[in-house]
Amino acid sequence: MTRQDPPRRPTGYPRTGPGPLDRxxxxxxxxxxxxxxFHEEAERGKVFFPTALVPYVRHEAVAGLPPAHLGELTVRHLYQFLISTTHLETRIVNEAAEPVANNRSGLDLPASLRMDAFKVxxxxxxxALYSLDLADQIAAVTGIEVPDWDYGGFVGRLQEAGRSLLPDAPALAGILQAVVFETLITAVLNEVPGDTTVVGTVRDLLRDHARDEGRHHRFFCLLFQELWTRLDTTDRIRAAQAMPAMIRTALTWDLQPVRASLLLAGLDAPTAEEVLRDCYGGDTGDRRINDIARSTLKLCASVGAFDLPGVRETFAAQGLGHPEEEAS
Structure with a gap:
């Protein structure tokens, strides 16, 4: 990363008000x-994951399955969320937080921000620990095993995207990947805690997670703004043009565990593929990605990323638009 153009502005951390992790x-x-x-006897009659957030359970090919199979599908969907979280937190967010915390990012960040990175x-x-712990508890009590599937495939794809987009700037790529993930608005963390049809232990755990992530969201917004002031114009363009593919990759659901779960529930392979196409493809996926990414897109707009040469076109090529224009 170079720092000659535009000149670095003094910013401080945080810029105004209390820091995101002061308390x-x-x-x-x-x-x-x-x-x-998790205590099964206290949770009977409740679902393990809201069906509204499991797109394929409403598909006609799935809805006709025996109730027990439908129940197992939602449990395995919860497993996918929990185990994917362990990969995300340790392999994406902490891989970015560590260089910042140990002053290995090349950004010359203030000590207060570095200590906040250690808190993150x-x-x-x-x-990651309590996500794996809950999955293990549920499997032990219900007898529905956590399948030995690759729940971190999407992380590998995101890491590969960073390497291909910014091959000579791994620290920058890592920070941008973490910023993308930590500023996305996920329906799971926002909606599940208030859904009384869901197992109480799951709701409590996701509520715990959401409280921390609210603070992390602000931290990574400030980190991104600090990063932006330290980039020259060329690196700002490179960073801005890398963001759309990272957003798209981060919000493209990992379909291999879903496919395997549908087959395990009794669907044949052609029907399972039809379900995946209907539930995760086309315009439905594009609308979902723009909605969930709105906060990240606003962050990009706030630093003027969309005004840089070629950036709007790069976002558009990934099905992403300027947040104000999308809202109008």
């Missing part, structure tokens, strides 16, 4: 939380 010692889940324990690192390791 970490009093508020972070890893400091104050309790272990969430602690949080994310804890999120």
């Amino acid at each position: 970490w010692y009093e508020a972070a889940g890893v400091r104050t939380g309790v272990r969430r324990l 690192y602690c949080d994310e390791g804890y999120h």
